[in-house]
Each structure stands twice: as C-alpha cells, then as structure tokens.
Amino acid sequence: MRNWLVMAPMSGKTNLAFRLIAREMGAGLVSTEMISAAGLSRGQAKTYSYVATHPDERPVAAQLFGSETDAMAVSARIIADKGIDVVDINMGCPAKKVVKTGSGAALMRDPQKTAKILTAVRRSIPVPLTVKIRAGWSPQEANALEIARVIEGCGADGISIHPRFASQGFCGKADWTLIRRMKETLKIPVIGNGDVDAPSLALQMRSETKCDGVMIGRAALSNPWIFKQTLELEQRGNFAIPGLHDRQRLIFS
Numbered sequence: 001m002r003n004w005l006v007m008a009p010m011s012g013k014t015n016l017a018f019r020l021i022a023r024e025m026g027a028g029l030v031s032t033e034m035i036s037a038a039g040l041s042r043g044q045a046k047t048y049s050y051v052a053t054h055p056d057e058r059p060v061a062a063q064l065f066g067s068e069t070d071a072m073a074v075s076a077r078i079i080a081d082k083g084i085d086v087v088d089i090n091m092g093c094p095a096k097k098v099v100k101t102g103s104g105a106a107l108m109r110d111p112q113k114t115a116k117i118l119t120a121v122r123r124s125i126p127v128p129l130t131v132k133i134r135a136g137w138s139p140q141e142a143n144a145l146e147i148a149r150v151i152e153g154c155g156a157d158g159i160s161i162h163p164r165f166a167s168q169g170f171c172g173k174a175d176w177t178l179i180r181r182m183k184e185t186l187k188i189p190v191i192g193n194g195d196v197d198a199p200s201l202a203l204q205m206r207s208e209t210k211c212d213g214v215m216i217g218r219a220a221l222s223n224p225w226i227f228k229q230t231l232e233l234e235q236r237g238n239f240a241i242p243g244l245h246d247r248q249r250l251i252f253s
C-alpha cells in the first residue's frame, strides 16, 4: 500500500479506467471488482478481461468470489501470475445470485469451508492474501470476530471489514465499533470500511478504530478526489475542492 487509503472493490464500477483515476487521485491501493473463480478457472474470456491490469495502477488487488476450493486456488494463481499484487477473497457480497452458490457473505456462515478455501489459496500464491468480510450474516449470526480469527489462522495478510450484516444490505449505519474490536483482536492489518463519505470521516474512522487503513467505496464514485483530499487534510489541515476545470480535465483525459 502506498498510503492508508484503499479504494473499495465495486462490481460494475472499479474497472481499469476507474482504478487508474483512483490511483491518480491518491488511493494507496486499488481493487478490481469481484471476479468469478468458476469463470476464471474455466478460462472464460469475459472473466479474464476483469483481470487486465496496467503498471500505472499498482499496487492493485484482484478480488475473487467462489465457493469451490480448487477453482479458488487455481484462479488465485492465475491472478498472481498476471502480476496482480494482492489476491482478495470476497466474503461480504450479499447478492442473491452470489450467496445461493455458497459464495460471498454465505461463506461467513461456514467457517470450515472458509478455512479449507483459504488454506488452499494461501498455498497456491506467493503474493499477499486478504479477505473482505461483513459483520456476519445477520444479527443472529454476528460472527465477524470468530471468522476473522479463522482467516488470520489460515495465513491471510490482512482483512477488511464492512461492519453491516449481509441481511442489512446497505441499510442502517456501519458499526465502526466492530472495526475497533477487530483491530484489538487480530495481529494482521485491519482495513475499516463503511460510510466514509468525507475526508474528515476517513480520519475519524482511523482515530476511533485504530485501523491500519480506510477503504472508501461509494463516495469515490462521485468524488474520486476524496483520496487526495483526505491526505491533504491529514497533512495540512484543509483540502482543495476541484473546480469545473479540474472536473473537465478528468472527464476528457
């Protein structure tokens, strides 16, 4: 990571063009959208296109989703061989078409399968492995800290947490206190995520939770400058707001 700010993986949004913008705007690590391990391991051309990268965006993570151990391990290796710097595993997606296959947030309900997949992926790649989780499947299954210990035990190098339950989707508020508890529980770096939509909130999340990095998603879609602005706020106490000319330059570049 070039700095503590991470661009969140976002399906249909974080393609190569957007990732290059986020890098130019100061993001310390960018990520592909989630990529199907089933598609990648079967050699599907469209799925392969999601792994396309460019040296200017590095360091870059590629995020995999799936529930089949061999497909996950093979796909992770394909990603690492393509020069991607970090393999990230999606354990947070609540979309029906994903969870019905046992992937995404459904993995949070199955610590044994999680351990099997992560152990196999860990063995298959020489690059850092990270995992992105939620608070749990539902308030009745609030197992983020237990799952995080499993993930750490499998040799993951970092974890990012969006502290809402899968059952919540994007409703309610992200529970930042869980990020803090996770940081207190684990030895590996913890990246906090959820509801950071202003530079001051990125600094607030870091100071309240002591997390190692802050991941920003939706706010970066309308304001990719948020990464640069946060670094400016940290360094000099204020930040520049892009004018019309800056916006035009970005759109036409």
Ligand SMILES: Cc1cc2nc3c(=O)[nH]c(=O)nc-3n(C[C@H](O)[C@H](O)[C@H](O)COP(=O)(O)O)c2cc1C
Residues within 6 Å of the ligand: 008, 009, 010, 011, 012, 013, 033, 034, 063, 090, 092, 093, 132, 162, 193, 194, 195, 196, 215, 216, 217, 218, 219
């Ligand atoms: C359009 C969209 C697509 C998303 N796609 C993914 C994805 O592919 N993988 C993933 O782990 N999270 C995905 N997310 C969740 C974000 O990474 C992030 O956890 C969430 O938006 C909360 O962060 P925010 O409040 O900064 O937006 C997506 C979110 C949005 C809005």
